[in-house]
Amino acid sequence: xxxxxxxxxxxxxxxxxxxxxxxxxxxxxxxxxxxxxxxxxxxxxxxxxxxxxxxxxxxxxxxxxxxxxxxxxxxxxxxxxxxxxxxxxxxxxxxxxxxxxxxxxxxxxxxxxxxxxxxxxxxxxxxxxxxxxxxxxxxxxxxxxxxxxxxxxxxxxxxxxxxxxxxxxxxxxxxxxxxxxxxxxxxxxxxxxxxxxxxxxxxxxxxxxxxxxxxxxxxxxxxxxxxxxxxxxxxxxxxxxxxxxxxxxxxxxxxxxxxxxxxxxxxxxxxxxxxxxxxxxxxxxxxxxxxxx
Amino acid sequence: xxxxxxxxxxxxxxxxxxxxxxxxxxxxxxxxxxxxxxxxxxxxxxxxxxxxxxxxxxxxxxxxxxxxxxxxxxxxxxxxxxxxxxxxxxxxxxxxxxxxxxxxxxxxxxxxxxxxxxxxxxxxxxxxxxxxxxxxxxxxxxxxxxxxxxxxxxxxxxxxxxxxxxxxxxxxxxxxxxxxxxxxxxxxxxxxxxxxxxxxxxxxxxxxxxxxxxxxxxxxxxxxxxxxxxxxxxxxxxxxxxxxxxxxxxxxxxxxxxxxxxxxxxxxxxxxxxxxxxxxxxxxxxxxxxxxxxxxxxxxxxxxxxxxxxxxxxxxxxxxxxxxxxxxxxxxxxxxxxxxxxxxxxxxxxxxxxxxxxxxxxxxxxxxxxxxxxxxxxxxxxxxxxxxxxxxxxxxxxxxxxxxxxxxxxxxxxxxxxxxxxxxxxxxxxxxxxxxxxxxxxxxxxxxxxxxx
Numbered sequence: 160x161x162x163x164x165x166x167x168x169x170x171x172x173x174x175x176x177x178x179x180x181x182x183x184x185x186x187x188x189x190x191x192x193x194x195x196x197x198x199x200x201x202x203x204x205x206x207x208x209x210x211x212x213x214x215x216x217x218x219x220x221x222x223x224x225x226x227x228x229x230x231x232x233x234x235x236x237x238x239x240x241x242x243x244x245x246x247x248x249x250x251x252x253x254x255x256x257x258x259x260x261x262x263x264x265x266x267x268x269x270x271x272x273x274x275x276x277x278x279x280x281x282x283x284x285x286x287x288x289x290x291x292x293x294x295x296x297x298x299x300x301x302x303x304x305x306x307x308x309x310x311x312x313x314x315x316x317x318x319x320x321x322x323x324x325x326x327x328x329x330x331x332x333x334x335x336x337x338x339x340x341x342x343x344x345x346x347x348x349x350x351x352x353x354x355x356x357x358x359x360x361x362x363x364x365x366x367x368x369x370x371x372x373x374x375x376x377x378x379x380x381x382x383x384x385x386x387x388x389x390x391x392x393x394x395x396x397x398x399x400x401x402x403x404x405x406x407x408x409x410x411x412x413x414x415x416x417x418x419x420x421x422x423x424x425x426x427x428x429x430x431x432x433x434x435x436x437x438x439x440x441x442x443x444x445x446x447x448x449x450x451x452x
Numbered sequence: 453x454x455x456x457x458x459x460x461x462x463x464x465x466x467x468x469x470x471x472x473x474x475x476x477x478x479x480x481x482x483x484x485x486x487x488x489x490x491x492x493x494x495x496x497x498x499x500x501x502x503x504x505x506x507x508x509x510x511x512x513x514x515x516x517x518x519x520x521x522x523x524x525x526x527x528x529x530x531x532x533x534x535x536x537x538x539x540x541x542x543x544x545x546x547x548x549x550x551x552x553x554x555x556x557x558x559x560x561x562x563x564x565x566x567x568x569x570x571x572x573x574x575x576x577x578x579x580x581x582x583x584x585x586x587x588x589x590x591x592x593x594x595x596x597x598x599x600x601x602x603x604x605x606x607x608x609x610x611x612x613x614x615x616x617x618x619x620x621x622x623x624x625x626x627x628x629x630x631x632x633x634x635x636x637x638x639x640x641x642x643x644x645x646x647x648x649x650x651x652x653x654x655x656x657x658x659x660x661x662x663x664x665x666x667x668x669x670x671x672x673x674x675x676x677x678x679x680x681x682x683x684x685x686x687x688x689x690x691x692x693x694x695x696x697x698x699x700x701x702x703x704x705x706x707x708x709x710x711x712x713x714x715x716x717x718x719x720x721x722x723x724x725x726x727x728x729x730x731x732x733x734x735x736x737x738x739x740x741x742x743x744x745x746x747x748x749x750x751x752x753x754x755x756x757x758x759x760x761x762x763x764x765x766x767x768x769x770x771x772x773x774x775x776x777x778x779x780x781x782x783x784x785x786x787x788x789x790x791x792x793x794x795x796x797x798x799x800x801x802x803x804x805x806x807x808x809x810x811x812x813x814x815x816x817x818x819x820x821x822x823x824x825x826x827x828x829x830x831x832x833x834x835x836x837x838x839x840x841x842x843x844x845x846x847x848x849x850x851x852x853x854x855x856x857x858x859x860x861x862x863x864x865x866x867x868x869x870x871x872x873x874x875x876x877x878x879x880x881x882x883x884x885x886x887x888x889x890x891x892x893x894x895x896x897x898x899x900x901x902x903x904x905x
Contacts, residue, residue, distance in 0.1 A: 171494035207566045208504075212497050214490055243569045369501045378494045381523020 171375035172215040172297040174289060176282040177206070178304065179231070181222045181255055182273035185307040185337065193336060193361040199251075201364040202304065203244050208369055210234055210243075217297055219285060222251060223278035223305075224258035225271070230281070272310030275303065275343065279320040279331070286329055298376045299329050300353070306336035309343045311400035321347045332372050334358065342391035342402070349390045356385050397425060466663060467680060468536045474677045475538050482561040487684040488537060489562065495523070496530035500539065504562055509543065509551035576693035586729065588692050591718065595731035598715025600768040603650065603657075607771045644803025650772055651804065651812040655736060661714065662737075674703060682707060686716070686730060687737035694720055694727035750817040754791075756829040762787040763818060775799055776809050791832065796839050806840035850890035851877055854900075857884045862903050869899050 179202065180186075186195040206218050220232040231254060232247040279301070286299045301324065324331055330353035333344035340357060348355035358367045371384060393402050396417035407416040412426035422429050467488065470478070478484045489500055503510055512531075519527045531552075534540040540552040586594065649657060662683065670676050682704050689695060697705060697719075708728050711717050716734040720727045751769065753761040760777050762769055763786055770787050773779060776799035777789040799809065810833050817827040826833070857863035863884045870876040875889040875896075888896055 171497070203569075204566050207569045208501055210569075211486060211489065211562070211565055212501065366505060369504070373501050374498050375494055378498050381495060381520055381526050382498075382518050383520055 171377045172213055173209070173375050174217045174219070174286065174297040174299040175209055176285060176299065176301045177202070177218065177220045178275070178278040178282060178301065179220060179222050179251075180273045180275075180303075180305045180307055180336070181251070181258065182225045182271075182307045183255070183259075184225065184271045185273065189306060189336065193364070197361075198304075198336070198364065199248070201368065203247065204365050205368040205373070206232075206234075206247075207243070209373060212373070212375075215297060219282075220247060221278045221281050221285075222254045222258075223273045223275055224254065225273050225307075226258050226261035227254075228274050228277040228281055229254045229257075230285075271307065272313070273305070273307040274313070275305060275307075275310070276313040276316035276320060279303075279317065279324070279347075283320060283323055283327070283329065286327065290327070299327075300376060301329060301331045302372050303331060303333045303344055303347070304336060305333060305341060305344060308337060308339060309341050311395050311402065314343070314395035314400060315397060317343050317347070321350050324351045330354075330376065332356075334367065334372060336361070340391070342393065345387060345390045346392065349387060354384050355387045355390075466666070470677065470680075472538060476555070476557065478677050478681055479538075479555060479557040479561065481681045481685065482565060483685045483688050484681050485558050485561040486565060487687065488539070488558075492533060492537075492539075493526070493530050495526050496534050499530060499534065500562070503540075503552070503554055504559060504566070506554075509553045512542075512550040512552060515552070574689075574695055574699050576690065576695055585692070585694055585720070586718065591692050591729065591731050594718055595715040595733045598713070599654065599733065600766060602714060604768050604771060606646065607650070607768075647775060647799075647802045647804045648808060650775065651808045653815060654733075658714075658733060658737070665710070678703060679707065683737060686711075686734050689730045689735065691730055691732050691735045694729050697726040697728055700728075750815070750819060750822055752813055752816045753818045753821050754813055754828045754832055756831055758791045758832055758835070760787075760789045760791060761818075762789070772812075775802070776804060791836070793839055796836060797843070800840055800843055806837045809836055849877065851887050852890055852893055852896070854886045854888065854896075855884075860884065862900075865903060866896070866900065870896065 186198075189195075206220070209216055209218050216234075218232070218234045219230065222229050222231050231250045232243070234243070282301050286301075289296045289299065321331065324347075329351065331344075331347040331351045332353040333341065333348050333355045335341050335344060335355070335357040345355050347353070354371055356367065356371055358364060374382060374384065393404060394406070394415050395402050396406055397414045398416050398418065398420070401417055403415070403417050407419055408414070409416070409423040409426060409428060409430075411428040412423060414423055414425040416424075420430060467475070467478070479488075489497060492500065499515065515531070516527065531540070534552075535542050539555050539558055541555065542550055542552055544550050649660060652660070666676055666679055669679055697708070700708065708717055708719075711734070712719055712728075714733070715731060716737075718729045718731060720729055751762050751764045752773075753763075755761070760773065762773055764770070765785050770779060770782065773787060773789055776795055777791045778795045779787060779789040781788050796806075796809075800806075810828065813828045813833075821827055854866065857866065860881075863881070863886070867876065867879050867881075867886060870886065870888045870892065873892045873895060875892040876886070877889060878887040879885070
């Protein structure tokens, strides 16, 4: 991927990819604080305001369900010119129905987690397509409106997406709607230079969105945007998907394991015998700590 | 070198210079609010969005807290612009605390827009009406053709094509300031601004013309506010959709008819009703310059040997190149020319500057060479600038030579006198000769006559 800078529009033309969490398990639990319908009202107003700011701005909405992901809305589609809200809601409803039907037992993490990794990949693919087909493209950024807890099974996929976004210089903004902080999104925003925010009062969600996340990349150089109080940098092991503080790292491909393995499951390298087993002072065990700042 | 430059002043500056009462009236129209918002600098847009749902005054300090040290100047520009356009009104309290208050109609309109989303200014033609609509390509071609016709007319107004369907009265308005005509018999000539105009990009040209049009209408007693609001409203119509002419007021209908000549709208006659179809020229009206200037496909390749290849079938392009280059031959899709001293001198005499030529070549570079840096070979751009500098090396000042003074005293007195008036250009005390600027000729004459007595 070549960094494309000369082909950008001037100043503040943005391509905003909005990832919406549609996980019914989460929204059911959030019923009292932020009902889904209210959330959508705020988001729709936010989308309208983005499109209002610049004639060339483009917004694409991707729904992240618990079984599938899908494009729901694309403002560049000439058919979406007039009935934005109706169209978006209609597609969203269709998507949620399909998502429910797909419900399988062998879901990656079981129910309760939404497919953040899938939606991130879709957003990045879309951005790559824009990079390659259009001679002049807007500045892309991704906004995750995410509520479900992190799905440990998606760790590797999400990290790969994050690094791919970093390479293409696409910032990932995250607005966490759930009760807990999301370590995945903290890392995503930190690594790609996006903004991570966990709103305190959901009634004013639109104000959060329009004040912080509507800021185009050009203006971000001049403004003081929320800084993360702390980022949870702990990694998950590749073997059991547990979040770990300390673990074993493959010296060839940097895969992380919580227990000593004979052979790396990712790249197939054969490891030597661990010097002392079941001891926390082994020299080749690397410490990973949550870092503040 | 004459320094007459016509600047494509931003349309919004013109809006900003309207009196406050008119501006407030304009903001009653939601499309104006939208267009104004889009014309703002990025930081100002962000502030508008941030303050949109805040009722009551906001202290200046509260806004400044968001700004990093690096952005202080940008912040000032943004706030100044908002105040200039009366989007925000500033009040300084007694405690020296400045507060900003949102313009109520502006705020109301934008709030409505955000809740409802974009609404089209008027309903397009219902699909059950059977009128054949031009395709996007046809419409683009129509707009370009109409625009080029207009520019061509500007260039060869001497050999005006009889087939031109632009009404002559309108043409006069549009060409005001670009063409000069001493009397009716003599063919009109392009003025310096006219030549510079031809080298601007389409959007800048369009704005120039529209501005002329607005000033003209103002003289004829049409309310500028109405005109501006209609023009901006027009830019929010969907390109290529047909709209009923009957939905327009009488004034608007005349405006639309004038705009047809420029290719901004196309008229389509239905069975019972007439329709107007905005072209991309019209929908681009509210876009800022920077965005459109870069979008055009270039066609010119300049080589280091000063030869110029223009891949274009347009007669207009050929005429424009002829302004500063010698066109050698023309193939169906290719114009080959050369830039040389004579052709450039001709251009400089017409008031075109080297900078304009260089930027024209750069902006219209063929995609193949546009990727290269520099787009136009450096030796060519340097030479163009050098040739221009050559012309500036000799400065002409009308002057008079005084000779054969009766005595040295008179000569010296004359020298001092001329020096006092700042008109002494050269003196030779040995031969007692002196050169004085022509502008103080009468004073010199007076002085010498007094000396004689």
